[in-house]
Amino acid sequence: MIFDRTGVVVVGGGHAGVEAALASARLGVETVLVTGEPAKICTLPCNPSVGGSAKGQLVREIDALGGEMGLLIDATSVHVRWLNESKGPAVRALRAQADKPAYARAARAHLEAQPGVTIVRGMVDGLVASGGAIRAVRTEDGRSIPARAVVLATGTFLGGKTFRGDEVRAEGRFGEAPAVGLSGALARLGFPLGRLKTGTPPRIDKTTVDPARMAVQAPSDVPLAFSYRRSPAFAGPQLPCWITVTSARTHALVRANLHRSPLYGLDLIRGIGPRYCPSIEDKVVKFAHNPSHQIFIEPEGWDEPTLYVGGFSTSLPADVQLEMLHTLPGLEECAMLRAGYAVEYDFVQPTELRHSLETRRIENLFHCGQLNGTSGYEEAAAQGLLAGINAARRVRGERPFLLERTDSYVGTMIDDLVTKGVDEPYRMLTSRAEHRVLLRHDNADLRLTPRGRELGLIDDRAWEAFVARRERLERAISGAEATRVTEEQIAGARLAKGSTLADALRRPEIGTADVASYFPSSLENDEPERIAIEIKLAGYVRRQRLAVERAARVELEEIPDDFGYETIAALSREAREKLGRHRPRTIGAAARIPGLTPADVAIVSLFVHRHRTRREDERGREGACA
Amino acid sequence: MRASGDAARAISARVFRSRGTLRPRYATLGSILDAEGLEIDRGLGLFFPAPDSYTGEDVFELHVHGSPIVVGETLGALLAAGARLATPGEFTRRAFLHGKLDLSAAEAVADLIDAESRSAARAARARLAGGLLAAVDAERVKLDAILAELSGTLDFPDEVPEPPRERLAGELVAIGTGLETLARGFEVGRLVREGVGVAIVGPPNAGKSSLLNALLGDDRALVSELAGTTRDTIEESFALDGGVRVRLIDTAGIRSHADRLEAAGIARSERALEGARVALVVVDGSRPLDDEARALLERTRARPRVVVFNKRDLGDAGYEGREPPEKGALAVSVLEPADVARIRSALRDAVGIDAPDLERPHLATARQADCVHAALRALERAQRTLDDGQPIDLLAGDLVEASAALGELGGDAATEAILDAVFARFCIGK
Incomplete structure (x- = not known):
């Protein structure tokens, strides 16, 4: 194989790597994806679900920009439903359960169908840099792949170690070899490495559970889709999920076996685990007052023999896991096909990165996904997309995107990562997005598809469909202000004479279904709902836009890249050190660095201002006053 | 007068001549010279080399006699020697830039500078001690607890149930009540810091000037003409027994004999009343009340006031014959110290605030009050969102805003805008 035309090398074939490789190749750059096992591309090694609160927004944004995740999950989901339907349009999100093998096959097929992508089997253990820029990657078997830009998307494989009780294996995930050399290669380039931990629950034989003893979670009975680029359609028969609960018996087993836990008793794990995805041990120890925890039983595919035991992540020994499973209603006689485990891996603090996800230390080197300390498929995919776009733009000599x-959850996440760093695996949450009324699941296309088109990731067909949709929505929204509603009472709400469709929709009691007949018949899919959301939220959206404009003042106040914090006496030593390390791009970003006081930020702002005006105002150094 | 900056030493050499050289941080007697080298005045010069000065830069200070002419000429000499006028708050801003002050200290300094009365100084100190922050934080903690619960149910819908709306409504009301108490406290703080405005109004010859002098009494030494007051009123101030300072707004100080028209008199007293919390109405009690006096009593009836029937020593025709009787009116002679004490005590009652009120935490600056009001407005929106039956996510947005507003009060979100506001409160030269 000849690599000398290669522009971008992507290391890793998970959600981040796949998005990165596809985006890079679509921007016209020859791209090589190096993975230890091409058959395991996008295997969804943990839960079978994609989307959910905040993560659903990420999937929509990826899709709106021209990424792949939405298409992949829509084509392979066995169960889709809305979350947070009653809690507000800005937090409503889709969650789907994937058929895992189908999802992986689809991902691989998309990669193989993409001109410009070459999949290469290999474990990368060396990074070749010179002159402060990355030049090539090296594989364990001695091959060197030259690259003008490299995207690292290595997931949990860096120095990966798995734990079940006292059984510790060198693994990136179940049954797969870790990447051992790459951590050292990163360290040699000067990157400080940290250690994080995550975990996965046991899988059980679906023929050995009793669904009758569990509560059913039914999928939506109408087809729902993440992607804006396909009409919603069921990917196949829709399967239910189930809910069961832990009890005092389960908790007693956890407590009785804590001494066999690699985290609590054996003290084998140094990495920090996510608070947002606690293991069952954590739940029992840290939330001892809760008599019971919900456990979610989810299919992993149409023909997969396994069920995923959500909320039951554990690293206790396999025999204890099975005993614990048997305390759950419906699972009393279940057979465990694979034990849960904890996995510990190296990560590089994302404060090493610019907002483009390029490292500050080494030019043309990009980091994304769990390597940056995040957790979750969606978080990884979103970073992969951005890293792939920016790596390709680097090769093409264009400004970073x-x-x-x-404008997005993706932007919120990346800003969180690069300005604050992580001290536990980072998960996207709606509460991290202060502008979430604007950043909705429903309007991701309006926010980002024009950007994706500019990038060159939205093809003509998708663009034309988007433009037509945008026009339909705009027309229908202004039309709603003019359409008279004839009823005096709808859904229990009294309407004044002469009320319009918009007036009706502004009433919280009235939903789209109540006034369906007044919408133009040209609307498709979820469009009536989107119009209702725009109208219902108009006041809140207006307020939020004002807040964004106010924030923009500090947000856009740029700090020169070489700004000399060490000369500012008014800053504490700690503040100087933090600022020097994080190198915030703007005053707004500086304000978000943890541990900096507002006074520190104010001082920086004053000095940045002074830095700018100094040359014009040398006289400004003297002052007198009566 | 103070000059700060790299050129301070050079400037000192141009405008100040003494026998020896200036010893750091020692006061030296010498001559202040104008641009031609002629002596303007004799005064004290002090030099503070960087970084051991207020601003952290080289600082040169001149202590001169207080005559406006001398001050003016000295300033001229400094400017001629290469200095420029400082912008408002620039000295403190420079001190801040050189690490001499943190933000809260800078704000507190601003208050100390403003604080004329003992009570205001105490309030500024109490605030530094963090009493206010604790009071604000108590409300913020409650807000954040609700937010945490909402975030929980939004981000982990499978695990955290949606809180009942009735309970949320009750909690929001309780937080609102706490914040309103704080907001009311700001009014008290402002009155103490700025002094309570008391307008002396009354017809000519009622004895306003004598009353003014009697009230100022021993405090006379503290009397000053404050900058920024309108040209035809004069403000003087004294402390009431409770420690609260009173600003006397006196229209009697201006006498334009050519302008004896009733309308002009009314206009003047109206202007004085505008800025006042309490009216001190002075009429001549020795004679039956004239129309102007009656009109004035009528106009001020609805507001907090003290009515003084003056010139008791000359007769009581006005006091006895008043129609309708003035409740709480005092018949006095300003020549009697006991009568003046009665007026002071009546004023204290009418003002209705004593310095001890300040020992409770209260908002001391307009910025802090703005923060609390912003939080209250966000809270009201949240309540409306809840009452309207809107989804709880929208509630969360308003609560985040309320919490952020309170956080800003504690300095959580200092921005250039806050700094501008803080530094702009420094008057030139302080």
């Missing part, structure tokens, strides 16, 4: 907190 940046998203902001005010």
